[in-house]
Amino acid sequence: MAHEALSRDTLAVVTGRPGRAPGTPVSPDIEFSSTYVSWGPYGYGESMYARGDNATWKLFEEAVGTLEGAPDGAVAFPSGMAAGTAILELIPDGGRLVMADTCYNTMLALASERAASGRLQLTTVDASDTAAVVAALPGADWLLLESPTNPLLQVADLRALCAAARQAGVRVGVDNTFATPMLQNPLALGADVVMHSATKYLSGHSDVLLGVVIAADAELAGRVRQYRIVQGSIPGPMETWLALRGLRTLPVRLERAQASAGVLAERLAVHPAVSRVRYPGLPDDPGHAVARAQMRGFGAMLAIEIAGGEAAAQAVVEAVRLWVPATSLGGVESLIERRRRIPSEPASVPQNLLRLSVGLEDVEDLWADLRQALDAV
Ligand SMILES: Cc1ncc(COP(=O)(O)O)c(C=O)c1O
Incomplete structure (x- = not known):
């Protein structure tokens, strides 16, 4: 064919x-x-x-x-x-x-x-x-x-x-x-x-x-x-x-991870410990309209800013039990990282920003783990 x-x-x-x-x-x-x-x-x-x-x-x-x-x-x-x-x-x-x-x-x-x-x-x-x-x-x-x-x-x-x-x-x-x-x-x-x-x-x-x-x-x-x-x-x-x-499995992996990212973005946006969610799939995201016009989906990466600042963001990374604290992204396992721990990350990246790479675990397990870590700060 x-x-x-x-x-x-x-x-x-x-x-x-x-x-x-x-x-x-x-x-x-x-x-x-x-x-x-x-x-x-x-x-x-x-x-x-x-x-x-x-x-x-x-x-x-x-x-x-x-x-x-x-x-x-x-x-x-x-x-x-x-x-x-x-x-x-x-x-x-x-x-x-x-x-x-x-x-x-x-x-x-x-x-x-x-x-x-x-x-x-x-x-x-x-x-x-x-x-x-x-x-x-x-x-x-x-x-x-x-x-x-x-x-x-x-x-x-x-x-x-x-x-x-x-x-x-x-x-x-x-x-x-x-x-x-x-x-x-x-x-x-x-x-x-x-x-x-x-x-x-x-x-x-x-x-x-x-x-x-x-x-x-x-x-x-x-x-x-x-x-x-x-x-x-x-x-x-x-x-x-x-x-x-x-x-070979990219389409199905991405479909699952992207669906979970959308759910997590919405829940994170209303959690009191989170001051900002960056995800082009959210209707109020500054990139939403352009992303909608040029992409077929919004992906499975998101970033959140923690209201309590750098120390609170670090505490979230240390409190998760299912999310893996590690750099990189796009794998089957969900990863979380405070990006400014990396010296070459530009100053335009807030100290309290956590990057989340959403993987293939059950979204309710991912949410429960994030929520307990966020509730604790
Ligand atoms: C958007 C982007 N481009 C390029 C790179 C560099 O890729 P590699 O680590 O495979 O050298 C990375 C790595 O994190 C990345 O996230």
Whole structure:
């Protein structure tokens, strides 16, 4: 059946398969080989040496690329940060990058380091303020966005910003880690490249580090692939296999986690220990209208601010018994973290903010655990 006729939920199951010929394994083999039988002129792009290509990467890339709307455009990396670095490498030396002032802190730290050493010029803006981003575009080379953002759950108007960037001759990259391709497709909204920390929802079981860049345009995808070959920033076959295995259940995992996140957001919003809930699914959230227009759901990440301040927020983290106090997100288990414990988290993230990654446990068990911890402060 032609892939175009299939829903995203089906594509997550059927793409990146080895084939349907009799005798083909239904679950793909993991290809552990550093080199391949070959003779004749040496070249990249065919299986000759495993820094160039690997059959297990290819299946994962086909699946993620298909879900993001660019079946041939995905390039896997050993982590989300390696994928983000590959995007920064697309910026010409000395070029100007416009970036959200609050987004995944290590991406911000990496771009700031490059700015400090003169490799690029960096302008940071509030990406939820469309007019401010548009005003920063003239003379820029690239715009890097994340939506919803980590950890403030701010929403950028991707369609409007990609259109403005195109007019200004600025390329756009979007970190789609929080939304996943099930809920949002930045390429369809006008972005040039998308990235994921595949460590999170795509893999989904907190057992893999992996990243991926997806480019709509063959020239850009080729540059990203060439960068991976020469820098040697390659993923492990085992990791890509695990991520592909995880991807098969992404639609059902996300559906369950998202439904629970919606319930928890509503209950948290009326708990006296919580001064603010940040979740684009709440009708009074500043990002609600834009999220509604560009996403197919609001996701399973939320952030809460604790009325009692930093110490009370820390006490909540220490009082939960089911939620796991840990960094990262997007796994089957629910995680809770006070983000400002991380020194590189920008000051725009409140000290009393807790980021919640809602997993697959029963929502009533999750709520009972959170409520007892909140009641105690
Ligand atoms: C939104 C976002 N982008 C990128 C990254 C970096 O990914 P990785 O940890 O896989 O390098 C993270 C990690 O938390 C993230 O949350």
